Amino acid sequence: MTSGDTAGLDRSRLTEPARQRLATVLDELPVAWQTQLLDALAEVETATLEGWLAGQHLHSWVEHGRRGLTLDQSKNEHLAPAFFGATSQVLPRLSQGDLNEWSRLAFDIGGVDPAQVFTSLPDGLTELEQAERLSCYRLVRNSVYHSPTAAVALYRALPHACLIIPAELRATYLRCIQAGVSFDPEPLPVSVTLFSSTLRSLPLETCRTLLERIGQLAQFVPTGVARLFRVLGQAYDEVGEQGVLGWITAGEELARRRPEAAEAYFALESRTSILMLRGTVPAVMLSDVHGVLLKYLHMLGGTTYSLAETETMSFPPPLGLDDEDMLPLPVWVEAFPTYEENFRLLRIMAAQQAGRVACGTYAIDLADLWPSLPPYVHLLLADGAEPPDNLFDFFHLFPQPKQVEALFVHIESKRVAAQLTASYRGLREDLAWADEQTQLYPAALSMLLPRLPKALWPDLTKDGSADESLLLATELYAHVMDSGARPQATEPRQSKKDQLTELVEDESARLVPMEDEGPRSAEGLSAEEQALLRKIIARLRQHQKEHRRPQARPDNGKTFTLFGEPDPDGVEEELLQPKQKKAKNRQRLTSAGVRYVYDEWDFLIDDYRSHWCDLREVPLVGDEGAFFSSTMSAYGDVMKDIKREFQRLRPKLYHKVKGLEDGEEIDLEAAVGARVDLITGVPPSTKIYAARQPTDRDVSALFLLDLSASTDARVPVAAVEGEGEPEGEPEEMRIIDILKESVVLLSSALEEIGDTYAIYGFSSSGRKNVDVYPVKTFVESLSTDVKGRISALAPQRSTRMGAAVRHATRRLKDLSTRGKILILLSDGYPEDADYGREPHTPTYGIRDTMMALREAERSGILSFCITVDKGGHDYLREMCAPSRYMVIEDVLSLPSQLPKIYQRHIRAQEL
Incomplete structure (x- = not known):
């Protein structure tokens, strides 16, 4: 008796011919396999089993199993039980024609996950036509050679994905998949499911058209097909059938030129792909929407305007001083990532410009207003000169005309927006949205706004006039300008300057922020300060009552609006409360x-x-400045030298101005000329003085520190013997501690020359986990908290430089300073887990960082890279120009060298 005789199947229930056929089948198998097969057959109905034996179905099943197991005997231990054990579940559902292809597939992929392959057949497989099933088997087998794991997943997903689409499309559908299987099966298991769901939701003819086009694409760009499957639904929802067909054609042409770009293009991962899908770049050109805006403005105000192109792109939009009917608008708007947002902004700018005409912005009579202006404004007018008759000349009376103009435009825009909001309820949401886009403010305004009390705005926007806006702008200009910007008394002649100083009221002077106070918010005003501000408003109101003239206002009764009927109540919403900035898609x-x-x-x-x-x-929390203080003590002598060098820069922060009526010294050349004129009977000039005036040293610098794990490496302290080095150092120091000491000395040195600066660290762990650590932001002073954060800097993970540089660029772009510098400190090349297709290959990261630095340069930001990696020349020369990087081979000298490098770099760039 064989071991098979004792197995689970009761042979007595079979007919004699069936028992003989079963014995013949079992004789071909080893004893262990016989046992496994008989155990499975015990679960099969007698009639079914006798049918299998009579029709050779069981014989074919066993023969395919024996052949497959013999080909790779190393897998027999796992696959034999799985194959023969599946007999009762799988064999009833497979036709004789399926056995050969299914068994070959099963043994190809069964070693990856026997349970997934042999336990049951995939959903939908037996409902397909035999030709469709055979195609599925062959497609999955083709994918095995690229990825066995993906093949198993595709085996489970493909039949059902095929079943849910119309039968007449399945052959074309499977041909499309063939290209993806042959080249890149990894994304297919998920893609085919999404692709089928998309096709199922579309009209039959649309499905047929798209499948045929994708089939054509598959012949030329097989690597893009699987990605396209996944995003087809998204693309179709956005642009429809014709848009998708155009997008595919554009991608096909791109792939012919750059085959390696196809994968990202058809996955909608590249910027080009997204723009091509939309059929346009997100920017809006004024010439493209010129006619639409003219109709919009005419319907809004009932007036015909002309539009003038200007290169200035800022919000609020600039004044148009030549012709009230000629509204200046930017040629090109690309402030946001979507076309809709950019067009929305342009439409609001047009409404603002038209609103200025309607609300009397250009109706100011400076001759009438002149007596009511603050007395210091009168002193700005040259002796014997007539008051200006237009706003342009008025602004240029001031030492900083751009700043007083920016104040007026900002205040006036608030007033105009309030009146438009009261008249056109449909504009409220747009105007409120535009009010939040503070990143679009002109540089002059961005510098002044932190010092403007926001509590004023609600009062200023109610029933105001353009006269009030101009008066308030001149009042606030006196209050917010620092001592270097406001005219001051000088020796030896003090006539007009002394008068000017005396005429600035004491109560106003009390509102000037001290240099160390920083920006003041409305919430930070004391009750006394609020009262003083109200006095300013009261003076303006009094002037309005005494000099009120009719102002052009929107006619609520007659004007047709695009947004419904005008609001009869004129209810004003509180649109001007501080809100968090929005940056959609960013x-x-x-x-x-x-x-x-x-x-x-x-x-x-x-x-x-x-x-x-x-x-x-990621916020940092450190000590209370202990590390900062100990470093300053340890480097006391070095810090003295650094400060002396930085202080030598101070005289360059001033320049001599001649030809003044008042000044610190006599201009000898002018005095001699005046004496000659007097002798010859010519009226001499009184401008015989000279004075030193501050040079505009308007610089911001951001220091970006590499906090990768490699900064935990140690260097021997004995390598350096220099003057001023701290005593009692350990034998080795970590690179991160050297960087921290460098930051301490640098920040102290920068305080000497007054440059605005910020310090950030960065690290990463894959593209979805890039961390930036703010140590000091631009708005912070070198406080105890900032000093404590320096001590909290510690080695983290990897170095995805490109994203960190782009974030630093973002922070610098928000500033209004004239000079902007980004300094990157690192100890090696950019590297991260998925920074490129091949790990531990730096080329991808180097090229990305190079582009990020170029982006910064295009934004007007100077970049400079410093590394303590002795091999830094190899990759830095590819990332940036030779004049824009430096390799510090002596790591321990970095604390003393970094401040000097910064100072010399600034001087070299003539900032």
Whole structure:
């Protein structure tokens, strides 16, 4: 008796011919396999089993199993029980024609996950036609050679995905998939499911058209097909059938030129792909929407206007002083990532410009207003000169005309927006949205706004006039200008200057922020300060009552509006409360706070991967400045030398101005000329004085520190013997501690020359986890908290430089300073887990960082890279120009050298 005789099947229930056929089948198998098969057959109905035996179905099943197991005997231990044990579940559902292809497939992929392959057949497989089933088997077998794991997943997903689409489309559908299987099966298991769901929701003819087009694409760009499957639904929802067909054609042409770009293009990951899908760049050109805006303005105000192109792109929009009917608008608006947002902004700017005409912005009579202006304004007028008769000349009376003009435009725009809001309820949401776009403010305004009390705005926007806006702008100009910007008394002649100083009221002077106070918010005003501000408003109101003239206002009764009937009540919403900035598609609000999203340059496809990196700012908490203080003590002598060198820069912060009526010294050349004129009977000039005046040293610098794990490496202290080095140092120091000491000395040195600066650290762990650590922001002083954060800097993970540089660029672009510098400090080349297709290959990261630095340069930001990696020349010469990087081979000298490098770099760039 064989071991098979004792197995679970009761052979007595079979007929004699069936028992003989079963014995013949079992004789071909080893004893262990016989047992496994008989155990499975015990679960089969007698009639079914006898049918299998009579029709040779069981014989074919066993023969395919024996052949498959013999081909790879190393897998017999796992596959034999799985195959023969599946007999009762699988064999009833397979036809004789399926056995050969299914068994070959099963043994090809069964070693990866026997349970997934042999336990049951995939959903939908037996409902397909036999030709469709055979195609599925062959497609999955083709994918095995590229990825066995993907093949198993595709085996489970493909039959059902095929079943849910119309039968007449399945052959074309499977041909499309064939191309993806042969080249890149990894994304197919998920893609085919999404692709089928999309097709199922579309009209039959649309499905047929798209499948045929994708089939054509598959012949030329097989690597893009699987990605296209996944995003087809998104693309169709956005642009429809014709838009998708055009997008595919554009991608096909791109792939012919750059085959490596196809994968990212058809996955909608590249910037080019997204723009091509939309059929347009997100920017709006004034020439393209010129006619639409003219109709919009005519319907809004009932007046015919002309539009003038200007190169200035800022909000509020600039004044148009030559012709009230000629409204200046920017040639090109690309402030936001979407066309809709850019057009929305342009439409609001047009409404603002038209609103200025309607609300009397250009109806100011300066001759009438002149007596009511603050007395110091009168002193700005040259002796014997007539008051200006237009706003342009008025602004140029001031030492800083751009700043007083920016104040007026800002205040006036608030007033105009309030009147438009009261008259056209449909404009409220747009105007409120525009009010939040503070990143579009002109530089002069951005510098002044932190010192303007926001509590004024609600009062200023109610029933105001353009006269009031101009009066308030001149009042606030006197209050917010620092001592270097406001005219002051000088020796030896004090006539007009003394008068000017005396005429600035004491109560107003009390509102000037001290240099060390920083920006003041409305909430920070004391009750006394609020009362003083109200006095200013009261004076303006009194002037309005005494000099009121009719002002052009929107006619609520007659004007047709695009947004419904005019609001009869004129209810004004509180649109001007401080709100958080929005940057659509660039910030994501999560439970962890604000996350920023940045593109990344992929040199392999010669394009940006859109919205590729997620970045967050992580707060630091350190000591109370102990590390800072100990470092300053240890480097006392070095710090003295650094400060002396920085102080030598101070005289350059002033320049001599001649030809003044008042000044610190006599201009000898002018005095001699005046004496000659007097002798010859010519009236001499009184401008015989000279004075030193501050040079506009308007510089901001951001220091970006590499906090990768490699900064935990140690260097021997004995390598350096220098004057001023701290005593009692350990034998080795970590690179991160050297960087921290460098930051301490640098920040102290920068305080000497008054440059605005910020310090950030960065690290990463993959493209979705880029962390930036703010040590000191631009608005912070060198406080105890900032000093404590320096001590909290510590080695983290990897170095995804590109995203960090783009974030630093973002922070610098928000500033209004004339000079902007980004200094990157690192100890090695950019590297991260998924920074490129091949790990531990730096080319991808180097190229991305190079592009990020170029982006900074195009934004007017100077970049400079400093590394303590002795091999830094190898990659830095590719990332930036030779004049824009430095390799510090002596790591321990970095604390003493970094401040000097900064000072010399600034001087070299003539900032």
